Amino acid sequence: MTANDKREILVFAEQRKGKVHPVTIELLGKAIELSNRLPLMVSSVLMGRDVQGEAQELIYYGAKKVYLFEDSSLYSYDPILYKTNIVALTKEINPYAILFGSTHIGRSLAPRVAASLRTGLTADCTNLSIDEDGAFIQIRPAFTGNILAHIKTKTSPSMSTVRYKVMQRAKRDEKREGTIVKMTPLPNDPSWEVIDERVIEGINLPDAEVIVSGGRGLKRAEDFKMLEELAKLLGGVVGSSRPLVDEGWIGKEHQVGFSGNTVKPKLYIACGISGSPQHLAGMRDSEMIVAINSDPSAPIFRYADMGIIGDIYEIIPKMIEKLKRR
Amino acid sequence: MNIIVLTKVVPDIERVKFDAARGVVDRSSAPQEINPFDLNAIEEAVRLKERHGGRITAISMGPSDVEQTLKDTIARGVDEAILLTDKKFAGSDTLATSYALSQAIKSTGDFDIVICGEKTVDGDTGQVGGEVSEWLGISYLPYTSKLDYEDGKFKARVELENIIYEVEASPPLLVSVTKDINTPRLPGFREKLNARKAQVKKMDAEGIEADEGRLGFNGSPTWVYKIEVPEEGQRDCKIYKDPESGLKEIMIMLESRDLI
Numbered sequence: 001m002t003a004n005d006k007r008e009i010l011v012f013a014e015q016r017k018g019k020v021h022p023v024t025i026e027l028l029g030k031a032i033e034l035s036n037r038l039p040l041m042v043s044s045v046l047m048g049r050d051v052q053g054e055a056q057e058l059i060y061y062g063a064k065k066v067y068l069f070e071d072s073s074l075y076s077y078d079p080i081l082y083k084t085n086i087v088a089l090t091k092e093i094n095p096y097a098i099l100f101g102s103t104h105i106g107r108s109l110a111p112r113v114a115a116s117l118r119t120g121l122t123a124d125c126t127n128l129s130i131d132e133d134g135a136f137i138q139i140r141p142a143f144t145g146n147i148l149a150h151i152k153t154k155t156s157p158s159m160s161t162v163r164y165k166v167m168q169r170a171k172r173d174e175k176r177e178g179t180i181v182k183m184t185p186l187p188n189d190p191s192w193e194v195i196d197e198r199v200i201e202g203i204n205l206p207d208a209e210v211i212v213s214g215g216r217g218l219k220r221a222e223d224f225k226m227l228e229e230l231a232k233l234l235g236g237v238v239g240s241s242r243p244l245v246d247e248g249w250i251g252k253e254h255q256v257g258f259s260g261n262t263v264k265p266k267l268y269i270a271c272g273i274s275g276s277p278q279h280l281a282g283m284r285d286s287e288m289i290v291a292i293n294s295d296p297s298a299p300i301f302r303y304a305d306m307g308i309i310g311d312i313y314e315i316i317p318k319m320i321e322k323l324k325r326r
Numbered sequence: 327m328n329i330i331v332l333t334k335v336v337p338d339i340e341r342v343k344f345d346a347a348r349g350v351v352d353r354s355s356a357p358q359e360i361n362p363f364d365l366n367a368i369e370e371a372v373r374l375k376e377r378h379g380g381r382i383t384a385i386s387m388g389p390s391d392v393e394q395t396l397k398d399t400i401a402r403g404v405d406e407a408i409l410l411t412d413k414k415f416a417g418s419d420t421l422a423t424s425y426a427l428s429q430a431i432k433s434t435g436d437f438d439i440v441i442c443g444e445k446t447v448d449g450d451t452g453q454v455g456g457e458v459s460e461w462l463g464i465s466y467l468p469y470t471s472k473l474d475y476e477d478g479k480f481k482a483r484v485e486l487e488n489i490i491y492e493v494e495a496s497p498p499l500l501v502s503v504t505k506d507i508n509t510p511r512l513p514g515f516r517e518k519l520n521a522r523k524a525q526v527k528k529m530d531a532e533g534i535e536a537d538e539g540r541l542g543f544n545g546s547p548t549w550v551y552k553i554e555v556p557e558e559g560q561r562d563c564k565i566y567k568d569p570e571s572g573l574k575e576i577m578i579m580l581e582s583r584d585l586i
Contacts, residue, residue, distance in 0.1 A: 016489055077486060079456070079466045104486040106466035108502075111456030115424060120547030123420075123451035138548075141556075142450070143344050143351060152551035189464040193482075196492040204488070210585065234585060252506070267585055284559040288583065290576060291563070306579065307565045308572035315569045322577055326586065 006041040007096040008065070009034055010157075012057055013046040014085070014105050016201070018075075020054045022169070022207075023101030025061050027162055029170035029194040030128055032062045032097060037130040040096055043067065045089060047082055051178070059178035061170040062281035063108055066178065067093075071185040074265070077105050080191035083112040086300040090117060094156045097136050101127075110161050120153035125160045143283030145258040165206045165262050166285070202253050205261040210236025210269075211286075213256055214244060215279070217272015217293060217312050221249035224314050227271060233323040234267065241279045243269045271312045275300030292316070327380030327475070329371045330431055332442040332455065333364040335392035335398055340445040346555060359393045363443030365402070365510040366503050369439050370473055372403035373508065382439075383407050385430050387415055387423060393526045397440055401513035401521035403581065408434075412530040417543030418585065420449070424457030426541060429464060429534040438497040441482065443506055444469065452502075459500035467501045 009031045024044070030041045039190045044063040055066045069085050090098065098113070101107035102124045114121035115226070122138040126148075129284045137160040142149045153159070199279040205211065212231040214224055224238060231238050239256040240249070256263055258281040268286035273279060275291070275298055283289070285302050291304035292312050301307045308315055335358050339392055342356035360368075371382045384399040387410040388390070396407050397446035410430055418426065431440060440459070445452035459466035480499060484491040512522070539545060566572030580586045 079468070083460075088462070100566075104469050107452050108456050108466065111420070111424075111453040112455075112460045114464060115457040118421070118547075120419065120421060122548055123453055125512060139554075143448075144339060144450075146344060146555070147346070148554040148556050149550045150554065151548050151550050153548050155547035170578065171341070173503060192467065192482075192484075192491075192493040192495040194491050194493050196490075199489050200488050200490060202488060204383050229510050232582075267509035267580075280559070288579065296376055296565075301565060302560045304563045306572070307563050308569055308570045309538070309565060309567050309574075310572075315573065319573055319576070322408065322573060323586065 005180045006039050009040045010090070010095040010098045011042070011044045011063065012094070012098065012100045012106065012109070013054070013066075014103060015046065015048045015051060015054060016103055018048060018054070019049055020057065021101060021103060023103060023106075023162070023164040023196060024058070024169040025169045026164070027099045027101060028062045028320055030167045032160070032170055034128065037135055038096070041065065043093075043095070045069070045086060045174055047074040047085065047175040047185075055180045056181065059180070060172050060174050060176055062176060064178045066180045067183050068180050069183045069185045074193045075187060076197055077110050078190050078192065079109055079191050081185075081188055082109050083116060084186050084188050087116045087185070089183065097160065100159070100161045102109075102163045106161045109158040110159055114159050117153040117157070119159055121159040121161070122151045122153070123161050124161045126162065126166045128160060128162065140222070141258070141281060144278050146277050163262055165264055180219050185272055191285070205237060205239060205254065208237045208263070209265050210234045210267045211239040211256070211265045211283075212236055212265055212269045212271065213239035213273060214240065214271050215241040215273030216243055218244065218249075221247075224250055226320070230269070230316055230318060232321070233320060236267070239263070241273050241276070270300050270304065271316060273300055274298045275303060327439070328435070328437040329373060329374055329380055329382045330425060330434065330437050330440040331364070331367050331371045331382060331384045331404065332440065333368065333384050333386045333448050333459065334361045334395075335359070335360045335386060335388050335395045336446055336448045342534040346553070347466055358392060360395065360398050361443060361446045361448075363445055363447065363505065366444075366505055367443045368399055368404060369508045370401050370503050373410070374439070374473070375403070376473060381445045383408060383434055385427060385434075387412065387418070387426055388428040390528070391583060392577060396526050397512070397521045400524045401517045402510070405523070407526045409526050409528050410530075410534065411528055414531040414541045416548060418541065419546035419548045420451055420457055421547055422541055423455045423543035424454050425461055425545060426534065426536060428458045428461035429536045430529060431458070433529070433534050440464075440498075440500040442500070442502050444502055455500060455502040461498065462498075465495045465499040467495060467499060469504055470501045471504045471506045473501060473503070473507065495505070
């Protein structure tokens with residue numbers, strides 16, 4: 001088999017405002033790993049306006065081929081325009097698999113592409129592999145994260161959306177070479193008219209290096225201020241378990257867990273969090289986990305590296321004081 | 327306005343047990359309910375009807391024992407509830423499910439809008455809405471947190487994490503709504519009573535004129551071949567009962583890891 005015969009593993013490079021989303025680099029990292037198990041060629045598809053620079057970056061991150069669709073109509077996301085072009089490309093190159101980030105764009109675009117191709121799609125995967133028979137294996141948490149389902153696809157290509165912040169990023173290397181293939185976008189009417197597009201400046205939990213999270217041990221919504229002060233001193237942000245988000249004490253963008261954000265910061269401090277399976281599913285891969293809880297039997301202690309049994313209302317102010325004194 | 331709502335009866339996910347030996351959710355271990363995310367879809371449909379008139383049809387797929395639970399959609403303001411139920415639907419993944427639902431939608435005649443929730447609490451894929459819209463060949467507005475109808479067009483706020491689009495699109499279309507779009511009202515006593523007397527319309531594979539090769543296990547390209555109870559990811563936790571010594575060790579750890 002020559003290099004040209006290799007089937008492709010195609011990574012959808014999601015861009016927002018002309019910048020490629022970091023989940024794309026994680027998908028490339030995984031695709032490179034898989035391409036060593038089967039002879040596969042890592043390729044990527046990028047749509048947007050004036051994104052040649054980003055296409056080159058994708059090559060530095062390991063794509064051997066970047067299919068570049070440039071048109072002003074592709075600057076903003078349009079599920080139908082994006083779908084139409086990806087489906088046409090897929091029919092031309094017949095890839096082995098297509099990977100999307102499990103972002104709002106990926107999770108809304110991939111179903112349109114999959115249904116159009118009449119192929120299988122697995123949502124929100126946390127691992128991908130290839131077995132001895134060359135079959136694509138997709139692993140995803142199910143049943144609120146208590147079990148892992150291993151899923152195969154009977155049709156081709158296999159398609160997956162992959163959770164952000166679980167795969168290793170590809171390494172950037174300017175010596176890498178690849179081809180940018182300029183594609184002609186298919187003419188099509190937009191499916192919606194974007195009247196206004198704005199970016200909200202909020203916290204970005206998955207990208208935070210330090211997270212101080214509160215759970216049911218908090219007595220009042222105002223007490224998040226105490227966690228915020230601690231988080232600020234550590235250069236971090238505030239997270240929350242689901243009950244407090246449901247209570248309306250803090251916004252959903254702060255929620256850590258199965259139905260919220262998956263995070264793996266350098267430091268995760270769980271304050272008054274018992275550690276339900278749903279919460280653990282969103283944070284157990286953090287590098288260092290510190291738990292503070294008055295209940296010695298709280299499951300969080302079994303998943304933490306360091307734990308203090310005690311009252312968060314006594315311990316957190318002391319910790320704030322110690323940090324301020326430095 | 328002809329409004330379709332997609333809904334699913336699910337087990338109460340906080341209470342349901344998993345049968346690890348058989349690799350399936352033990353549905354008998356917890357009471358059934360309407361998928362919590364669908365309550366926002368139903369509420370949004372009712373709000374559209376209140377402002378613009380029309381008719382709301384709820385479509386669901388599942389075993390016949392979900393019929394009683396489905397009546398809750400009628401108590402909440404749905405005019406007609408349809409249940410797709412047939413052994414031929416068993417084993418459906420999202421592609422087969424979305425095909426059956428799209429056939430059922432077509433069988434109800436013309437419609438302006440299909441509304442669904444962001445995802446179900448049991449399957450948790452969030453894929454069915456998008457796939458239904460593709461089978462129907464209509465526009466798809468995902469992650470919608472605000473919806474209006476004016477001058478023959480739907481106006482919606484689509485949330486792509488930190489990027490917010492205000493969009494306009496013409497019917498027919500499919501909208502998947504977020505939990506933030508509204509606060510579902512609780513049905514009143516009289517509505518509940520009336521719903522109990524209402525009929526749920528049942529339809530089978532033939533009734534929706536389905537291509538049988540696209541249904542159930544045969545129509546499902548994905549299959550779960552293995553279930554794994556994950557390694558718990560437990561760590562060897564150093565526990566301090568004395569806060570002072572615990573904090574001291576934490577400060578040392580923070581320094582050694584360059585976190586302060």
